[in-house]
Amino acid sequence: MTVTDHPRYDTRLDRYVDSYAQRTNGMRVSAVRALFAVANRPEIVSLAGGMPNIKDLPLGDIADSMAEMIRTRGTQVMQYGSGQGEPELREQILDVMALEGIVAHPDDLVITAGSQQGLDLVTRIFCDPGDVVLAESPSYVGALGTFLSYQVEVVHVPSDDQGLDPVALVETIARVKAAGKRIKFLYTIPNYNNPSGVTQSARRRLDIVAACRAAGVLVVEDNPYGLLALDAEPIPAMRSAADDVIYLGSFSKTFAPGFRVGWVLAPHAVREKLVLAQESATLCPPVFSQFAISNYLANHDWKGQVVVFRDMYRGRRDAMLSALEEEMPPGTSWTRPAGGFFVWVTLPEGLDSQAMLPRGVDARVAFVPGSAFYADGQGARNVRLSFCFPPAERIEVGVQRFAEVVRRELDMMDIFGVHSPAPIEPHRPAGPGPDLS
Numbered sequence: 025m026t027v028t029d030h031p032r033y034d035t036r037l038d039r040y041v042d043s044y045a046q047r048t049n050g051m052r053v054s055a056v057r058a059l060f061a062v063a064n065r066p067e068i069v070s071l072a073g074g075m076p077n078i079k080d081l082p083l084g085d086i087a088d089s090m091a092e093m094i095r096t097r098g099t100q101v102m103q104y105g106s107g108q109g110e111p112e113l114r115e116q117i118l119d120v121m122a123l124e125g126i127v128a129h130p131d132d133l134v135i136t137a138g139s140q141q142g143l144d145l146v147t148r149i150f151c152d153p154g155d156v157v158l159a160e161s162p163s164y165v166g167a168l169g170t171f172l173s174y175q176v177e178v179v180h181v182p183s184d185d186q187g188l189d190p191v192a193l194v195e196t197i198a199r200v201k202a203a204g205k206r207i208k209f210l211y212t213i214p215n216y217n218n219p220s221g222v223t224q225s226a227r228r229r230l231d232i233v234a235a236c237r238a239a240g241v242l243v244v245e246d247n248p249y250g251l252l253a254l255d256a257e258p259i260p261a262m263r264s265a266a267d268d269v270i271y272l273g274s275f276s277k278t279f280a281p282g283f284r285v286g287w288v289l290a291p292h293a294v295r296e297k298l299v300l301a302q303e304s305a306t307l308c309p310p311v312f313s314q315f316a317i318s319n320y321l322a323n324h325d326w327k328g329q330v331v332v333f334r335d336m337y338r339g340r341r342d343a344m345l346s347a348l349e350e351e352m353p354p355g356t357s358w359t360r361p362a363g364g365f366f367v368w369v370t371l372p373e374g375l376d377s378q379a380m381l382p383r384g385v386d387a388r389v390a391f392v393p394g395s396a397f398y399a400d401g402q403g404a405r406n407v408r409l410s411f412c413f414p415p416a417e418r419i420e421v422g423v424q425r426f427a428e429v430v431r432r433e434l435d436m437m438d439i440f441g442v443h444s445p446a447p448i449e450p451h452r453p454a455g456p457g458p459d460l461s
C-alpha cells in the first residue's frame with residue numbers, strides 16, 4: 025500500500041482550537057517556509073530560500089573521519105551529554121570566534137541546536153508577554169517568529185546603508201520607555217543582515233553598544249554570516265568590544281546546517297540560566313552533531329573551506345548584482361552586500377511585493393516579499409533576493425524573470441493609475457529549451 029492509498033480521517037476543523045495556549049496565536053508559518061513547496065518546483069528559479077550551497081564540502085573525507093570517530097569513540101559520541109555542550113567543542117569555538125576578534129572563556133558558552141535555538145532560549149529566559157524587543161529594520165524572519173511566539177512586542181529601529189541608526193535607537197528607547205513598556209533587549213545582525221545584506225559600520229557597532237549600555241538595554245548580536253565576508257575581512261564583532269553583549273554563532277553557513285549546531289556566548293549569570301533553559305528544552309544539545317563538528321574542525325582544513333565558500337558565494341553575488349544592473353527598470357534600487365547571502369531590493373513607488381508574488385511564481389521566479397521581515401507591516405515595496413543557492417546562470421535567469429514581472433507591474437500601474445492585482449500572462453523567455461534544472 026502506498027501513502028496515497030491511505031484514507032485521510034482528518035478534517036479542516038480543529039477540535040482543539042479552544043485548548044491552545046495564547047502564545048500559539050503569535051505563531052505563524054514563516055513566509056520563507058510557506059514558499060518552500062512552490063520554490064522547489066524545478067521550473068522555478070528560487071531566489072527565495074536561504075539554503076547554503078554545501079555541495080563543495082569534501083563529503084568523502086568527512087565520511088571517512090566520521091566513520092573513524094564512530095569506530096573509536098562511538099559509545100561516547102552517541103551517549104547523552106552535557107546540558108551546556110561538549111567541552112571539547114566549546115574550546116574549538118573560541119578559535120572560530122577569535123577570527124572576529126572575540127576573546128572569551130569556554131565556560132561562558134552554551135551549545136544550541138542552531139542559533140535559532142539560541143534565539144529561542146534567550147527570549148525564553150528574558151521575555152514575559154508584553155515585553156518589548158527592539159529589532160533592527162528589517163530583521164530575520166525566524167527571529168521575529170520566535171519573539172512573537174513568546175508574545176513579545178517587537179519595535180523596529182530604523183536602519184540605513186550603515187546598519188542600525190544609533191540616533192534613532194536612542195529616540196526609540198526613550199519613546200518606548202516613556203510609554204511605560206519594558207525593553208528586554210536589542211536584536212541586531214551586524215554582518216550582512218538577513219534580509220538586507222547591510223553591514224553595520226565599526227563606528228556604529230561601538231555607538232550602539234554604548235547607547236544600549238547607557239539605557240540599560242541588553243544587546244543580542246546574531247552573527248551566522250560573519251565569516252562569509254566577500255570583499256574584505258570581517259569587521260570585529262560587537263562582542264569583541266563589549267563582554268556584556270550576548271552573541272549568537274552558528275556552523276550552519278560555514279559548515280553545514282543539518283547538524284543543527286550553534287552557540288550562545290553570554291555573561292556568566294545569563295549563561296547559567298541558558299543552560300537551565302536548554303536542559304528543560306532538550307536535556308542536552310545534540311551530542312552526535314557536536315562531536316561530528318568537533319571532528320570536522322580538528323581534522324579538516326575548515327578555514328580553507330570557508331575560503332572556498334567565500335569564492336563561490338562571491339561569484340553568485342556578483343552575478344546577481346550585474347544582472348540587477350542590467351535588467352531592473354528605473355526607480356528600483358538594491359543593496360550591494362559585502363558578504364552573506366542576500367540582496368534587498370526596493371521597488372518603484374506604488375508597487376506591492378506581496379501582491380506581486382503570485383505573478384512572480386507564474387513567471388517562474390520565487391522571491392520573499394519584504395513584509396515578512398517586519399513585525400509591523402512595513403516592507404511592502406521591498407523584496408529579498410538570495411544568491412546563495414542557485415548557480416550564477418540560474419541567478420541571471422531568475423533576475424531577468426523578476427525584472428520582467430516588475431516591468432509588467434509598472435505597465436499595469438501606468439494603465440490603471442494604481443497598482444493592480446490582475447494576473448499577467450506567464451512569462452516565456454526566449455532561451456535554450458525548457459528550464460528543468
Ligand SMILES: Cc1ncc(COP(=O)(O)O)c(C=O)c1O
Nearest residue numbers: 138139140164218246274276286
Ligand atoms: C540571521 C539568522 N539568524 C539565525 C539563523 C538560524 O540559523 P541556524 O539555526 O541554522 O544556526 C539564520 C538562518 O538563516 C539567520 O539568517
